[in-house]
Amino acid sequence: MLLLAVDFGNTTLKAALFENEKLLEVRYSLSIIDLEDWINQIKNNFSKNLEGIIISSVRKNEEIEHSFIENLKKKIKLIIKLNSDSKKIATDSKVISVVVLDENTPLPIQNNYKTPKTLGKDRLAAVIGAYFLEKETTKQPTLVIDAGTCITFDFIDTKESKGIYEGGSISLGLNMRFKALNHFTAKLPLFESNENLPNPMGKSTQEAMQSGVQFGLMSEIKGIIDFYQNQIKSTDNKELDSKLNIVVCGGDALILKKWWEEYVINFTNTTHNYTKWIIEPNLVLIGLQRIFQFIKNNEDN
Template sequence: MRSVAIDIGNTGTKYGIFSEEGALVRQGYFEGQDQLPEELLNQAFAHAIVASVAQSTQPIQQRLSVTGKLVELTAQTALPVSNRYKTPQTLGVDRIAGAVGASYLFPNRNCLVFDAGTCITHDFIDSEGCYQGGGISPGLTMKFKALHTFTQRLPLVQRTGDAFPLTGQTTEESIRSGVLAGTVAELNGFIQAYTEKAADLVVILCGGDAGFFESNLKGRIFVIPELVLIGLHRILTHNV
């Protein structure tokens, strides 16, 4: 019987359906907890895990049919990695799930995970399976909106395509340079710093803006959109 992992984010919800052998066989996305896809409502699952960075998970939990264990990922949930975060109760569940997924896919490797969504997070898990922490900064859309919202005259610029000027020659180009080129430089700086700190570093990207960074960051990058779902399923397996 299949299992399901559900990741409730700031802007929408992702889900992954896993086979009995642990393979990800279906995944999808929906908005609003009252809009559960039919494939989640019309079958019973052996086990399930639900994680949320914002909303309550109860509406979804109540609508799932689970014959075995239903896990809500919290700071008290047992993990297959060691968590060195000083305030685990404040750690985003998507961050720890991404780190678990990276450690599972790249065992005995130092992993740096960037999740480029509403926020851009980076998380480091070492080759011994110890999650060390990371950082949080505004995502691309948030940066564009902040420049418009907190100034009197700067326009709201939309990200159209992946190209950006290094030297902006209009106000719109200057904003695109500052946000896009600036954030690329930010991530390249983190990669360089962690490369100097951790040998044999694996850099992994996920999140809605992962494609933009894949084409603009230096070095070898693994883009794994389903990383958080894989990590959630690994945590579920650890708790069954």
């Protein structure tokens, strides 16, 4: 049985086709039309049935719920069962279950966010993806950094082998920082980031802005990693087990990892051993698959 996971971010639309937990194919920077075409191909070309579509969106609701799903019904002629009608996954092989992740979707973790309705569903899917990234490993407290339009930091703790999402921060994305400097001033041009991590002491307008954005971002990331690392030390007595897992996704994940490695070597205390970042570009999509799987397994029991 096939599942399509769809992530409507503020900048790009991504989707992945799964067969159970196995990721068969992923497509980035899709238009809605590309996505509809892809669904059509899946429907017509695969011998296996498309069982479900699970969607995370941080865009305006109407955009996905009305136009996209209505189009699937009409243009692609899918017989759809929407999760707003019922939380159950359809058992009829002709019916495709569409789950639009919302505050009522059953989850394989505990969500301690105080406003689950307003929580970005990409953040929720990402922490679940990180927590269930590898089946066999012991689940560790994990910090997710999603470097997309915004940079979000999200912490999932583990207690009695249960994942507990505790919250995090929403910060400005990399592009957004340069755009904001330009937009809100009279004289600052629009620059792009330097390939390398700049020297903090910028000696030109360009260098000073790149220092502010890139070096500033690294200092911010260090502050947040240190906070969560200390947090798990003080709540866990077992010093040995209290290493923070760090999983990074989003369009700027790789460039941030490069700067972070330069930053750790040149600007942090070398006696501190920072955990290596795990880069997982498909983290949100993987999280969506784990949620769909959870709903389905729960029904089977």
